[in-house]
Amino acid sequence: MKIGILTSGGDCPGLNAVIRGAVLRGVISHEAEFVGFRWGWRGVVQGDIVPLPRQEVRGLSRQGGTILHSSRTNPFEGEGGGPENIQRMLDENGIDAIIAIGGEGTLTAARRLVDEGGINVVGVPKTIDNDLAATDYSFGFDTAVEIATEAIDRLRTTADSHGRCMVVEVMGRHVGWIALHSGMAGGAHAILIPEQPMSIDEICHYVESVRDRGRAPVIVVAEGFKLTDMEAEHSHKGLDAFNRPRLGGIAELLAPMIEARTGIESRDTVLGHIQRGGAPSAYDRVLATRLGMAAVDAVKDKAWGEMVTLRGTDIARVSIREATGNLNTVPQSRYDEARVLFG
Secondary structure: OEEEEEEOOOOOOOHHHHHHHHHHHHHHHHOOEEEEEOOOHHHHHHOOEEEOOHHHHOOHHHOOOOOOOOOOOOOOOOOOOOHHHHHHHHHHOOOOEEEEEEOHHHHHHHHHHHHHHOOOEEEEEEOOOOOEOOOOOOEOHHHHHHHHHHHHHHHHHHHHHHOOEEEEEEOOOOOOHHHHHHHHHOOOOEEEOOOOOEOHHHHHHHHHHHHHOOOOOEEEEEOOOOEOOOOOOOOOOOEOOOOOEOOOOHHHHHHHHHHHHHOOOEEEEEOHHHHHOOOOOHHHHHHHHHHHHHHHHHHHOOOOOEEEEEEOOEEEEEEHHHHHHOEOOOOHHHHHHHHOOOO
């Protein structure tokens, strides 16, 4: 059995731990052979393949990024794309199956390859945003929250020093999990998430309440947050390869609006890609390793079109269609918990 592994979409702490877990499980338990596709789906389309023997994955669990590199290539576009061409490439290289490690875009493409071309693909959920349905948590999320929380802690000290309002923007695309967790952990005075539009007047009410208590306001906002009078999320960076808007910059809009209405000097900080970088947390290393091992078992069982997932503390399997059909959004009850702490 020869298995190809790819990492696609945004990089994420824990990707290398998945690769290591898969290779070790496959070699030790199933006598499998592994290759890697470089640069995500682009490597599949172009046949850019490197061997992945056991010695290549030594010590990988603590290393950030991905040794296979990544891209946001759509495998249905460009020369060499599409199910027929991809199957031909797999046959020519004797590859029996693909383990696709990625988020919503990557796994949606994987599902189409299975449905439309019968390609043997198993998915592993990867996203710092924690926005994939059918898994309780995805690796990378815990590390991103830790990074964001540390940044909030640091920004709070400079906010207190100058009596400023700090607006801290975190990632998350269309869901607010990173903002919710880091905001609660960092003691934010308001947490703004896509699931809960809010008016600028409401935000300023929280800011003024904090100021009136002699504190410096700290606001955490998810990149996909919308004010109540906005028709769409703020995006000025165009579209990605899957025609999805590249979000970011909402904090840069909010800070001057807050200052104009409240008279409080306000500054924005967009954490951006720093949330993706560095070594994964211990939690993410363990989860990623377990998912990688489970993905190889799924290949052994020919569970094509399925994704390994975390349910409670157990690793299970679900269809990729179920995982990509809906977003894992922040429920009202979780937001109501946090709202008690606002202002």
